[in-house]
Amino acid sequence: xxxxxxxxxxxxxxxxxxxxxxxxxxxxxMIHRSKFLGLDYFQGLTLHGVVNAIVFTTFFAVAFGYVIxxxxxxxxxxxxxxxxxxxxxxxxxxxxAAAILSGKATVLYTFYPPLRxxxxxxxxxxxxxxxSWIAFFNWLPPYFAWKREHPxxxxxxxxxxxxxxxxxxxxxxxxxxxxxxxxxxxxxxxWVATVNVPLARMLFWFFGHPLVYFWLLPAYVMYYTMLPKLxxxxxxxxxxxxxxxxxxxxxxxxxxxxxxxxxxxxxxTWKFVHAFFTMLVAIPSFVTAFTLAASMENGGRAxxxxxxxxxxxxxxxxxxxxxxxxxxxxxxxxxxxxxxxxVINASYNLDTVVHNTSWLPAHFHQTIAGPVFLAYIGMSLxxxxxxxxxxxxxxxxxxxxxxVWAVGIMIFSTGLFIGGAGGEPRRTxxxxxxxxxxxxxxxxxxxxxKMLGSVGGTxxxxxxxxxxxxxxxxxxxxxxxxxxxxxxxxxxxxxxRVPAVQSFTPWLAGAALLLVIAYAPPITQTIxxxxxxxxxxxxxxxxxxxxxxxx
Amino acid sequence: xxxxxxxxxxxRIIWISLAFAVVLLGLSALAINLFHVGLPTCLTDxxxxxxxxxIAHSPxxxxxxxxxxxxxxxxxxxTVPAGSTVDIYLSAADVTHGLILLGTNLNLxxxxxxxxxxxxxxxxxxxxxxxxxxxxxxxxxQMAAELxxxxxxxxxxxxxxPPKAEPTHPGYKLLDANLCTTCHSxxxxxxxxxxxxxxxxxxxxxxxxSSVIVNDAFIREKILHPEAKIVAGRFEQEMPKTELAxxxxxxIVEYIQTLK
Numbered sequence: 001x002x003x004x005x006x007x008x009x010x011x012x013x014x015x016x017x018x019x020x021x022x023x024x025x026x027x028x029x030m031i032h033r034s035k036f037l038g039l040d041y042f043q044g045l046t047l048h049g050v051v052n053a054i055v056f057t058t059f060f061a062v063a064f065g066y067v068i069x070x071x072x073x074x075x076x077x078x079x080x081x082x083x084x085x086x087x088x089x090x091x092x093x094x095x096x097a098a099a100i101l102s103g104k105a106t107v108l109y110t111f112y113p114p115l116r117x118x119x120x121x122x123x124x125x126x127x128x129x130x131x132s133w134i135a136f137f138n139w140l141p142p143y144f145a146w147k148r149e150h151p152x153x154x155x156x157x158x159x160x161x162x163x164x165x166x167x168x169x170x171x172x173x174x175x176x177x178x179x180x181x182x183x184x185x186x187x188x189x190x191w192v193a194t195v196n197v198p199l200a201r202m203l204f205w206f207f208g209h210p211l212v213y214f215w216l217l218p219a220y221v222m223y224y225t226m227l228p229k230l231x232x233x234x235x236x237x238x239x240x241x242x243x244x245x246x247x248x249x250x251x252x253x254x255x256x257x258x259x260x261x262x263x264x265x266x267x268x269t270w271k272f273v274h275a276f277f278t279m280l281v282a283i284p285s286f287v288t289a290f291t292l293a294a295s296m297e298n299g300g301r302a303x304x305x306x307x308x309x310x311x312x313x314x315x316x317x318x319x320x321x322x323x324x325x326x327x328x329x330x331x332x333x334x335x336x337x338x339x340x341x342x343v344i345n346a347s348y349n350l351d352t353v354v355h356n357t358s359w360l361p362a363h364f365h366q367t368i369a370g371p372v373f374l375a376y377i378g379m380s381l382x383x384x385x386x387x388x389x390x391x392x393x394x395x396x397x398x399x400x401x402x403x404v405w406a407v408g409i410m411i412f413s414t415g416l417f418i419g420g421a422g423g424e425p426r427r428t429x430x431x432x433x434x435x436x437x438x439x440x441x442x443x444x445x446x447x448x449x450k451m452l453g454s455v456g457g458t459x460x461x462x463x464x465x466x467x468x469x470x471x472x473x474x475x476x477x478x479x480x481x482x483x484x485x486x487x488x489x490x491x492x493x494x495x496x497r498v499p500a501v502q503s504f505t506p507w508l509a510g511a512a513l514l515l516v517i518a519y520a521p522p523i524t525q526t527i528x529x530x531x532x533x534x535x536x537x538x539x540x541x542x543x544x545x546x547x548x549x550x551x
Numbered sequence: 552x553x554x555x556x557x558x559x560x561x562x563r564i565i566w567i568s569l570a571f572a573v574v575l576l577g578l579s580a581l582a583i584n585l586f587h588v589g590l591p592t593c594l595t596d597x598x599x600x601x602x603x604x605x606i607a608h609s610p611x612x613x614x615x616x617x618x619x620x621x622x623x624x625x626x627x628x629x630t631v632p633a634g635s636t637v638d639i640y641l642s643a644a645d646v647t648h649g650l651i652l653l654g655t656n657l658n659l660x661x662x663x664x665x666x667x668x669x670x671x672x673x674x675x676x677x678x679x680x681x682x683x684x685x686x687x688x689x690x691x692x693q694m695a696a697e698l699x700x701x702x703x704x705x706x707x708x709x710x711x712x713p714p715k716a717e718p719t720h721p722g723y724k725l726l727d728a729n730l731c732t733t734c735h736s737x738x739x740x741x742x743x744x745x746x747x748x749x750x751x752x753x754x755x756x757x758x759x760x761s762s763v764i765v766n767d768a769f770i771r772e773k774i775l776h777p778e779a780k781i782v783a784g785r786f787e788q789e790m791p792k793t794e795l796a797x798x799x800x801x802x803i804v805e806y807i808q809t810l811k
Binding site: 045112196260263264275276279290347425426427430532538540541542544550 | 560561564565567568569571572575576579582583598599620621622641645646647649651653654656657658659660662663664665666667668680682683684685686687688689691692693695728729730733785786787788789791792793794795
């Protein structure tokens with residue numbers, strides 16, 4: 001089942017990456033059309049977002065969670081519940097994909113009302129999310145049983161990380177489930193006429209920001225528990241890992257309004273509160289940067305590196321046997337820029353320069369399509385090879401793929417950063433207007449940035465192809481040995497025992513308190529303000545759905 | 552580097568990152584108070600306005616009501632003198648839109664049900680472009696407008712022309728009320744669909760390669776059964792169906808005939 005949960009989204013990912021490539025070509029003005037091969041630009045963009053950012057990540061996180069729980073806790077799981085979760089996630093994904101491919105859910109992955117998707121899209125999303133919750137609930141009995149049998153022992157760091165990821169996921173998906181089940185599905189089915197748009201948007205972003213930490217935390221688990229060992233050293237501080245994971249449980253959610261800085265209907269006081277909390281959520285990233293650098297230094301020195309920078313030369317950058325290092329390391333390098341641009345987006349005043357420009361996709365591609373994506377595909381390949389007992393094929397291709405991806409994404413996002421700082425809009429088929437010399441809306445000065453974007457996007461596609469060749473060649477290759485569940489496990493260098501990070505309870509209580517502080521007043525304002533509701537619209541008609549004429 | 556100094560460094564980096572966060576917040580607060588770089592905070596219960604207009608309170612003080620709708624801003628083209636302070640109010644008539652005024656810090660979301668607000672001071676003469684930066688449907692890529700800032704002397708000599716008188720033909724009223732003019736222009740401007748100007752009697756190429764003469768029968772069929780014959784164009788977009796009475800369609804045909 002773990003294997004299918006890795007392979008199924010991988011197949012979808014091919015589709016998702018194809019649509020990523022199409023985006024950069026459309027936007028660069030190489031395609032001056034609204035459709036290509038029967039799929040509309042925005043339909044492709046919806047697929048790209050939903051498949052790459054929601055489906056692939058959720059499936060991987062669940063599969064990785066099973067691996068961690070089985071490997072570290074070494075207890076049987078209730079397989080009936082596991083299959084139920086699996087079935088819901090597959091059915092949900094297929095429902096949503098059918099709605100998007102038939103053109104009835106061109107709403108992008110943020111599905112902001114009053115653009116309405118077919119109910120199958122919303123129901124599919126709910127099934128996928130609830131299916132992943134069930135997987136998590138299934139890990140709780142083994143966790144508590146392990147704790148009973150090991151009184152006074154520290155829970156393995158990887159388990160803390162993956163549980164933190166799913167706690168963040170529960171916090172995140174509860175508001176979006178409320179949005180979809182109570183606001184959007186009744187409205188999409190036609191049971192209620194209008195929807196409170198500001199409320200729906202606030203619930204969406206209550207989900208939208210912790211979501212990114214749900215993506216990031218499984219990658220952090222790999223960084224803290226595998227990267228030091230791959231580098232030939234030890235994890236610099238076990239405490240730093242636990243603190244980072246728990247800090248993200250605490251601060252990942254009360255920050256969502258930083259996505260809504262330029263919106264009406266939310267008072268600027270609450271915008272500032274969320275900006276403040278967002279700065280606090282940057283702290284675990286600094287801790288991580290330091291700890292990982294120190295762990296790699298430890299590895300470099302253990303292998304004979306000398307002097308201030310000598311250890312840099314001893315790291316296994318292109319070691320074919322420790323190839324996972326190249327995936328994790330290149331992701332980490334991209335993340336430096338992704339993190340720095342994130343601080344800019346979230347700072348109260350600077351956001352008005354970059355909000356909804358292509359600066360934003362540049363930032364989130366350097367985060368989710370950098371460290372998260374590379375860690376996820378690297379670990380997917382690792383798990384497929386070890387679980388089936390197969391040897392990695394095309395080892396040189398494999399070790400270079402992440403570096404090619406990193407070069408591609410740096411060029412791509414440089415283009416998008418430059419364009420975005422100049423006001424180039426995101427989510428726009430610019431080939432139809434701003435990058436079309438025939439159009440009266442043509443903007444000559446955006447051409448250069450778009451050229452960088454499409455060159456980078458093409459290099460990323462080549463890197464993805466390299467990876468897919470390795471992945472499927474390995475998967476369909478001959479079995480070398482009996483497959484087994486093996487993981488790379490780093491030992492801690494400093495194995496501190498700080499009581500504050502040994503239990504989830506105080507952090508959960510803190511998170512609940514912060515959520516009430518940060519969200520109760522603005523949500524109450526949004527509900528009590530009595531904003532006029534909005535009827536549903538489709539993307540291709542300026543009249544509401546169901547109205548065949550205006551009076 | 553020994554392990555002791557690395558541990559000290561670890562403590563140092565925690566303090567540096569905390570200090571960094573505090574400095575950023577301080578700068579942010581400074582920018583709000585000194586440079587008035589704030590964020591919109593408008594909270595209203597009033598029903599948002601549906602008509603875009605520029606209201607002059609004094610020669611240098613204006614109130615600008617922008618309506619963002621699929622797929623244009625109203626008003627589309629306005630002129631104010633340099634040195635003006637403009638209070639910009641923004642509402643959304645249908646779905647969510649965005650507004651970015653290129654070359655300034657003005658960046659607002661237009662959310663259905665709520666009015667957004669920001670104040671901008673225009674010091675120098677210049678042509679500003681504004682465009683929609685949130686996905687709002689098929690014509691999103693075409694949703695843009697202009698704002699002209701001219702020097703006071705030019706502005707005083709040639710005040711902005713009075714708004715064009717709307718045609719009174721009942722056919723026009725039907726086209727306007729049913730939002731047909733969103734995609735079909737009256738003055739020859741290219742749009743998502745073909746312009747109405749000079750359309751009547753013209754031969755149009757269809758997507759399947761055949762061609763058709765635009766006459767009464769074709770226009771009637773196009774309104775009632777838009778999926779039957781699709782005119783070839785860059786936007787592979789199907790026209791929405793509109794249920795009009797036969798006499799209403801006749802008025803529309805009559806009006807389109809006048810647009811030569």
